[in-house]
Amino acid sequence: MQYIRDLKKYYWPKGPQDAVRLLMQEPLAEIIAGGTELLVSGLKGREVNNLVDITRAGLSYVKKDKKYIKIGATTTISELQNAPLFKDFACSILSKAAGKFVSVQIRNAATIGGNLGAAMPSSDIAPVLMALDAKIHVCGKENKEFPINGFYISKRKTVMAPYEIITEIEIPLPAENVKTGYAFEKIGRTEMDIAIVNGAASITIDASGEVKNARLSLGSVAQNTIRCLEIENNLLGKKLTKEIIAASCENIAKSIDPKTDVRASAKYRGTVARVIAARLIEEAYIKAGGKI
């Protein structure tokens, strides 16, 4: 593991453009937010002499307008957990996922932008943001936005250039009079551990109970958090029963690529993924108002 051994400069940019300028002018610079990943898990082969701390760059907020909820990148996991807005939004899945995020000490420091920027497959936040169809706003030479599905391109890599930073996460508000249910689940060795498997779902139904829209995302079962598109498509147009859900999840092995590590074997992850996927779909369907 490689750590910062020779820290030369520590910057506190006043805004995102200032942070990007520093990252472009200092090639051996890295962004730091909560530091819970960067300082603990090391630098993964990069040489870093300068840190650009973005926690004073005006990116800590949760706000809502007519169409979106907007979360600033340096909003902490504790702030997500405790924001009144998320207690009532989308069956509280963001608040619930934040509450399952290891310990209060880590939650108080770790940020949503750092969680997405670290691109860990075990992120507890990414599956929820996929179920919510979130977009990620990025500042670099120009401002860009990416759907979260497609933000990760390979193991611990995102679509961002090294000098770009996540500024905001934007969650669309569901249309009125639409019946949508949501669910989140995390399985770990203990309550204070990262996930063996986690996941989230959102299911929208019409008045007859037919599925009109489905999102199912899983973490820790591939090199990045994934959407299970085949399962989602299988659900469309159907009134769900336990049998239909079980059959849709039967071939989940086609969607995932789990690995063995100290926490679990690939085989165990595959089995848990199938069980969790079915539970998430059932819970989201029932919360949307569907009858099983």
Ligand SMILES: Cc1cc2nc3c(=O)[nH]c(=O)nc-3n(C[C@H](O)[C@H](O)[C@H](O)COP(=O)(O)OP(=O)(O)OC[C@H]3O[C@@H](n4cnc5c(N)ncnc54)[C@H](O)[C@@H]3O)c2cc1C
């Ligand atoms: C003991 C322990 C337990 C943990 N448990 C969990 C858990 O249960 N669930 C979970 O999901 N994670 C967990 N983590 C991982 C980690 O805490 C999270 O990924 C956290 O959200 C990282 O946020 P941070 O602000 O601390 O990021 P930092 O450590 O500051 O940064 C992480 C990476 O992201 C980059 N980065 C930071 N902010 C941005 C930004 N705005 N734009 C672009 N890149 C950025 C940094 O350059 C760095 O490469 C755990 C970590 C530890 C040490």
